[in-house]
Amino acid sequence: MSTRTELPTTPVGIAACCSPLTGGALDPDSAQQLARLFKALGDPTRVRLISLIAAAQDAEACICDLTDPVGLSQPTVSHHMKLLAEAGLVTREQRGKWAYYRLAENTFNTLRQALNLDR
């Protein structure tokens, strides 16, 4: 039995705008939401965890497979994953003993659009 937690991903204000970051002056709320995403990525361990999930088979990674590559304890890795999940950058699914993570594509699309990639 599994429980999938779909965390909030794409903030409406950002999604509504085609290319918010470089497409024009951004309203304060959208700037706040984007900054939150960037801040969550502003840590080398979290950047590595994201890259590990993206590189994993089926683009899904068990927490049990993330600790060794970053050389940190499971509680520490879990803390980083919690921050990434709270920011809406990953989704988490509990299967038995382990948590499995996927990248939240909607949120990454928001970041891509924010960096003006749909121009």
Place this chain on the structure above:
Amino acid sequence: MSTRTELPTTPVGIAACCSPLTGGALDPDSAQQLARLFKALGDPTRVRLISLIAAAQDAEACICDLTDPVGLSQPTVSHHMKLLAEAGLVTREQRGKWAYYRLAENTFNTLRQALNLDR
């Protein structure tokens, strides 16, 4: 007379990799360099300043035109711009009394590639 300061933009380790963030497990140095860029963007004022520069005529903005839109003092805005310049996200050109800023395209390309946009 003007002085253009080209700050370091694309870290070599990142540039050498096609899509570092979601293309595979990232080495620690590249993760550190990417995290530094994301961290610099992890502040709503800096996100707004970036959007203002991108939206400015000729994609260049005078510091004198950035203070009003974000509603902050010039020293505060200058501090944020200094952090963005140190991260390599903007370039700065002093012309007479005022500093003018442009987005550092190389660095934004690095971010775009990191978010797997060249796939």
